[in-house]
Amino acid sequence: METQYLRSFLLVIETGSLAEAARRINLTAAAVAQQMRTLEREFGTPLLARAGRTVAPTPAGHRLAATVPQLLRELAHAKTHVNAESLVGELTIGSINTALHSLLPDILARFVAQRPEVKVFLQSGTTRQLYEGVQEGALDAAVCLYPSFALSKAFDWSPLREESLLLLVPRHLADQDPLALLRSEPLIRYDRSLGGGQMVERYLRAAHITPRERFELSSLVAISMMVDRGLGVAVVPDTALNWPDGHNVVRLALPGQTESRRFGTLWLRSSPQLHLIRLLVDCAQGVVKERGGQRMAV
Structure with a gap:
């Protein structure tokens, strides 16, 4: 079958x-x-x-x-058991786009250096999609945000970062008040169907700001490029992306910013690939530590 x-x-x-x-x-x-x-x-x-x-x-x-979910997990366990002596294995990792464009390449470079014989498959998706993939056994682990609901005891979670919000603005606006800019400048909005975009929406509502919306999209890389082109300002999570500072984009702190999104690695405690997942988690923690200056999630 x-x-x-x-x-x-x-x-x-x-x-x-x-x-x-x-x-x-x-x-x-x-x-x-x-x-x-x-x-x-x-x-x-x-x-x-x-x-x-x-x-x-x-x-x-x-x-x-x-x-089916239990059947898929048992089949994966059987495959791992059969191949145990040859040290050959496979790992299917899900990732949100932010991680694909920032931490994940360095994490995978470290992982592959230690286990070059392991074949790694990558799938991108939203946190909800990745959670369901792990739950159903289609994914061994996911690098994603902490879900907006409580995790059952079947899951394990390793935190990597906490990401608060900041304001991206063109350099010529860097000396102005962030809230005033949000009221006067066009807003390049982070997709409200995503957890980070919902966090932005809650901040704007709490600050009683009704922005002049110009675009709405899910790519933080594209958003930063659009700010660089002078198309507006953007409220975004302070991710591990290499923002184009030093060009035409400046990051400003937001007054009253208290909420942050939690970012880390998710997997099932009963996964047959635990030995590989734990190595992946160790690699992720090492990459974040080496980069320095990152707030660890709790």
Whole structure:
């Protein structure tokens, strides 16, 4: 049985749509439908039923969905056990875009230097998507924000940074009051569907500021480039990105800034890849320590 078919099945149930599930894994809807038919033949029972324009699990589909995460974890454990003596392994890591553009390349360089025989797969996504990937066994670990909800005891978490908000402005505005700039200058807004963007929204509301919005996007790298081009100002988390200081962008502290987002590594305590995950965490902690000047999350 193809484990990818089982992952596709979970995604179909999550989205309620063959087409949306296919879009997320870069396949055609017909290919995903064929995967579902193959699963139904192997299990000998219908797993999905049409419900208007969507699909929903049958009673047998519900039972399979409850079983799949544990099945995927056990298969991963078996693979690791079989390959234990050869020291060959695989690690699937999820990451938010901020980490991909900042800490993760250095973390992976350190990890690969110590375990060059390990094959590493990377997937990007939001913190919610990565959390679900770890929970379902599709990801071994995730470098992400601490979820907005309490983690169950099945998960472990290693903090790396706390990131408060700051204001990015063009250099010629650096001597002006940050709050006055937020009221007068166009705002390049950090995507409100993300945890950092929601933190920005809460700060603006607490400061009773209704900004003049010009753009809204999810890439902090692109936001800093747009500020550099004089397109506006931006409230963003103080990430480990190499901001273009010394060019045309200046970082200003924000008055009354008390909230921060927690950034770290997430995994399941029962993961069969614990020995590799712990090495990854050690590498991450070492990179943050070497960079210096970073506030550790608690």
